[in-house]
Amino acid sequence: MNQMHRREFVKRVGLSAAALPFLMGLPSLGLAAPARPRQRLIIMFSPNGTIPGAYWPDETGSDFKLKEIMSPLEGFKDKMLVLNGVCNKVRGDGDNHMRGMSCLLTGIELFPGNVMGGGGAPAGWASGISIDQEIKNYFQSKEETKTRFGSLEFGVGVTDRADPWTRMSYAGPNQPVAPISDPYQMYHKLYGQLKDKESLQSVLDDVQSDLKKIRKMISAEDRQMLEQHETLVRQMEKDLKEGEKKKLVAPAPTLDTGVSASQNDEVPHLSRMQVDLLINSFVNDMARVATLQYTKSVGQARMNWLDIKDGHHGLSHEPDNNEDAKKKLTKINQWFAGELNYLLTRLAETPEPGSTGSMLDNTMVIWTNELGKGNSHTLDNIPFVMAGGGFGFQMGRSLKLDKVPHNRLHLALAHAVGHRIETFGKKELCSAGPLDLS
């Protein structure tokens, strides 16, 4: 294959990888029982900060109450870990939204560049890999945790532009990974080969009869080649039938048709489609790491479905004494919690393939945001809420930590999957080691 610009390659890999190892190269889709429980990681993002008073529980420890924003998550309280006091301490070029977003998962400064934000010096992309990609690479490096894609990057309503406000996942320095916001494109990435095979299978009979007809027309000397050709086509048909026996654990889902990925009002619909595809891809073990990015930093989603006509980012700038804005922002964030609840519910009701329990038992979901608070643009007290299991963390708690750098949380995630790196992102912020969440 052509050597492509690496960033482009990562961007395109969705389509081209689906076209690559075409027929026979398709790895077995059947699942054997895993030797040890799988570990999976999902990072969900929603933008523009939160309303701290309606978000953080007042209590610490296992006896805590969920406030208004997190109320949709009540059913998963005993599986949740609320982390107050985690701060993005990365400084340098770029405004707080840019650093909030592009340093959120990378924990390292942005390069100098030409993107001018609402403050600070102009900046470019993050100068390091993000934790989701780091863990993906670790999984992909080992036979027992390797999957077809390693990681999948889902987007919901992410605008079609590439800048430090729209990218949180990085394959490396200067290598932002674009989330796929179009469920049909994601579907093609996941199941395109399968559909190609179906189309191919449907025409092979006609190809054969074509060859037979023509064989009769041509001279004996030339016939041999066509006979060989026929044998090969027969062989291919056989191989395809063989391949069919290796059934997927879950069949490819049927998507609603005609949903436009760029339509603001389709966001709720798109959200569910993407979550369903995510669950489906995990059941079929196509990846063990995923990100799910709702809009982008400074995202201006208009949540008409909540009867809110203002853009999300605009609202988030309103001062604390604007009660109406506060109410709307609480509602908006509550809606995101509801989508998280849907994700957790789907995971909880899906049995772990080849094992006991549910997929949620072996999946850690993290819901985060690029800012602690919208109108102050603080990078302190970034919302980090975890839910799920399998990482050895003691769940069902609310913690108040003492302004710990978020790099230490990333280290804890890496260590939890067995990837015992000393530092992640900016070294100086890692000196106290991984957060102890056990």
Place this chain on the structure above:
Amino acid sequence: MSQMRVVLTLFLAGLLMATGQVQAAGRKAPSGADIFRKQCASCHGKSGQGVHGKYDEALHGDWSIEKLARVIDKTMPEDKPETLDAEGSMAVARYIYDAFYSREARDRMNPARVELVHLTNRQYENTVADLLKVFSSDNSKIGKERGLAASYYNSRNQSKKAFSRVDSQVDFNFGTGTPDERVTSTNEFAINWSGSLIAEETGTYEFIVKTPNGMRLWVNGRDEPLIDAWVASSATEHRASVKLIGGREYPLSLDMFKFKDKTTSISLQWIPPHGAQQVIPKRNLSPVTVRSTFVLTTPFPPDDSSVGYERGVGVSKSWDEATTQAAIEVANHVSSRVDRYARVKTNDAEREAKIESFCVEFVEAAFRRPLTDEQKRTYVSYQLKSAKDIETGVKRVVLLALKSPWFLYLGLEEDKTDAYAVASRLSYGLWDSLPDKDLLKQAAEGKLVTQEQVAAQAKRMLGDARTKSKVQDFLHHWLQMDHVEDLSKDSKLYPGFTPEIIADLRTSLNLFLEDAIWNGKSDYRDLLLSDSLFVNDRLAKFYGVKTDTQEDFVKVKLDPKQRSGVVTHPYLLAAFSYQKSTSPIHRGVFLTRKIVGRTLKPPPVAVAFQDANFSPHLSMREKVAELTKDQSCQTCHSVINPLGFSLELYDAVGRFRTTDNGKAVDAKTEYITDDGETVHLAGARDVAEFAVNNDLAQNGFIEQLFHQIVKQPVMAYGPEVMDRLRQSFIDSGYNVQKLLVEITTLSATHSGKKVTSNGKKT
């Protein structure tokens, strides 16, 4: 070491042969035929055709008798190789070589015929590219002007246009200022360059954009940028590669903007196939934007080229899989853009009907002929009807069409004079691609019947860029430029012979070939005799050529005593040289096979030239003469060496020289022709003069051109064809373009009846 062993083995074999002959006088040794019948035929078949389940493959190949004997002695019969001694092995080897193993034997057994062939890889790639072009209405052509159309703006979002002009290339450093006084804002401005890229050779093109600013580059289509660095982020160099088919133009667009950056600069560079990194030269840019071309990315297994040219014989599993994957690639491309191809709007009430008629057109173009009603039902209507939605239906139509023998094979028609078959033979002959609208129209109107009608079309088709591309393909094959990869030399001995010089030399040779064939007289003799060379500034300096050129290539006349066409082109002289010295053997073999048209058997013993084995005072000529003085070598080297030595006046990088290793170069040789005549040669020009006047050399050129164009054995068109082609070649003043028309017409109008007569036409 292993060479030593080979020599020894051979020596022993020789000894044994000698003893064998002595013994033979005493008792009658079994003949090779007897041995084969008794010990080999059970697995290999009576005529070496192979036995299913034992040894399936036919015993065909190009090993020498000696090598065959050696291998047989060591390994055969498989169960007990000791039962066959060297003498017996040699007898068997001689027998099978003459009976069926060698090419000569096979030719004798199977007289040449026009075979059913599938598309070669080159043909496949061109065919799908042109197949999709059928459905594009925009036919903009690049004119003579070179460079890129540039638009300069006083804003970063290209809203306030300052001025436009044509830039010959993109290589600017505006520093902290602006590109031009008409751009007034130093803080923010933007530039777009657009036009077309002229790709000379097929392969992977790497693009490099150097800039500290934000930029996007599109090559061959606006669907997605090849490089997206709109966010400038510390990296100032961006690279990406894309495959392009040579001999075609591709749309290119480059956007850049400055916004508060300290400085502004940009350089658009590339590394073309066989090239070195450089700013994309003006020569390869046009300000006219052409439409994009579909370039297949599916890799194919290499074509069979066992007979010296690529042709579509034999099918293999990997080929079948490649054609399948390629069909899927095209099907996905078409079905995801079906509205664009069918020229229909998504909400058109007639959408399905219009897509159906697009599908019919698509299959007709793919099959290179109109469909019968029954075919329309099978290939189109049924597929569309039985798919769950129209996109899937289109996918099935494309898949079926591209997997069909009607697409994959050439020559399926029972009636070889069928007008559409003639059209295809013409287009695949000159273009390696499908017939254009004109040809299909002529076929439909029954106007591809007479020699004159067909020749008129061939003449028209010469003007198409695809003919040039195909002829370049032939010339590269002829001059072995298609396999040359590494021309680099020892940097201490040949300082300054850089990758840039090597890339320039290839360009120089390409320009020379194009000029010789397509400008002026198109005289074959000019290819060998011309005293001109294309040089740019860099080459002129390195080769000591006086010219006032600054950058781009110009044609300069050189001393005819020193330069003679391709024979002395430095690219080839360097290609047929060692890293530290010339190689009269490589040069000699090239001249023997390609320029004077003689055949050589593979060497009986592979001997590597090792400079350290010779006295340091010898000249290269003396070393080679010493190395090949053995009688067994001289069978061929008596031909190779004189030709190779005649080029000793050129060093390993192709510079003219008069001394070698401190001695005056002796380029005087005596060459024995195939008729046994002695010709005195005193240098490159003498070789070239000899070749252009020699039957065999002319035949060699004609035959190689024929095979490369037609991809069928020339003998299949009758034993007198070679003589006829040569005569008209001579009559035309050795006009290569006319020869192309003659060859294409002849093969296109061939009735397909087998020619069995022997002997020459009287």
